[in-house]
Amino acid sequence: MVAITMQFTLYLVLLLNIYNSFVSALYFHIGETEKKCFIEEIPDETMIIGNYRTQLYDKQKEEYLPATQGLGMFVEVKDPDEKVILSRQYGSEGRFIFTSHTPGEHQICLHSNSSKFALFAGGMLRVHFTIQVGENTNNYAEIAAKDKLSELQLRVRQLMEQVDQVQKEKNYQRYREERFRQTSESTNQRVLWWCIVQTLILVAIGFWQMRHLKSFFEIMVDVDDRNDWKECIDFGGVRLPTGYYFGASAATGDLSDNHDIISMKMYQLMVEHTPEEDNQDWTKIEPSVSLLKSPKDNIDEHAPHWLEGLPASSVCSAGNRGVRRSWYR
């Protein structure tokens, strides 16, 4: 009988101890629709106990009183992969426990679920909140009572728990360091690739610009003789040999018609030649347009000097006479 009473009082005192942890903890204010999140970066297989207690501001008495029954808090816990591992609604006072299975940043979010907005009436809710992690979750008094440990044994048990926590944290540190190293190596690789790619782009663009700017070819047409020149064709990368002729041809389909070519003017824009360009034989250049396939076969025929060098810009005006033939068939 005495033993039972003693045991009862023992557990009562234990409960009072637990209650005491609620009574005066750190607290903060939270608005009605506000969600407060806390982050806990923990290794795997670590237990976390969270205790909270809410109080509502009473305007009449101008103090914070324990909240009414209708007011509860919604607790949501997310693991490092954004997966929800705990999502429950508790009353105005609650205690939640969870164990992590993956190491990393866990997010614990609280928000009130007030169904009646009048309860808040623009005031704030006071939330007393504590989180105990890992070794601190152990209630040594309870363990001692359950396993019937002597003082020394309890101390050693506490040391074992602490060492266990240190070990878990060290393992987590190794995992974190690997992630860090991967990120650094990825940055390093990206910088290296980008340098190479950028150099290649610069060199290619340089070559292209030089070739393109030195060799563009433009034909403008003034059909009605009104001094209004319209662009007929304009493209770059043209390479033409010297000593050839320009010709003009026309086609009218089924009807026959006359086209008069009144004049054809050629203009040459002088550019600087590189020494190797000067040394090459301008009469022997294969006519080509960069990026385009030659539409007709080139037939080699003897040609006097008529044009010199590149680039050329040609202007031609046409009337209603036919032209018999062009050079390139």
Place this chain on the structure above:
Amino acid sequence: MLAWFVLLCAQLMFGWVRASELTFELPDNAKQCFYEDITIGTKCTLEFQVVTGGHYDVDCRLEDPDGTVLYKEMKKQYDSFTFTASRNGTFKFCFSNEFSTFTHKTVYFDFQVGDDPPLFPNENRVTALTQMESACVSIHEALKSVIDYQTHFRLREAQGRSRAEDLNTRVAFWSIGEAFILLVVSISQVVLLRSFFSDKKTTTTRVGS
């Protein structure tokens, strides 16, 4: 049994001592305050560190129940402040990110009130601890500081990792952006130069027929 009973009652009588360690996210232009009821004469320590975000700094302010500012620092990355409560009441400490326009910060703080609760209340008993017990106590204290250092190291590592990941993203965006700009600039250079040679209206003077 009786010993346990006495032990637990004594523990209650000693009053509750506690440490609160939390990591929370502070959005831009926001201020977050925490309150704690402290009895007179208790030695307390507030320690905080900014883990991620912007320039890794935050404003911190600690006030006593009268409103007297005990500690105020602007744009600090980490700090530790110890004080003894001069009176009973609610002490308030606030972290502010109001100077930042778009970065939100993750702040870790550790508010220790009083010393850690002893495992047994008979620390103060008349007879001295045995050698084993005192060895255990010293190991316990050493392990506590090890865990403390580990926490600090973890926070530093998180800060470093956050910077490294920021750098990685920035390098990726910048290299793509710059390659694109290079191409655009070079093509527009060519187009512009060619436009110098395109003269739509040419004035020609006709001589003869």
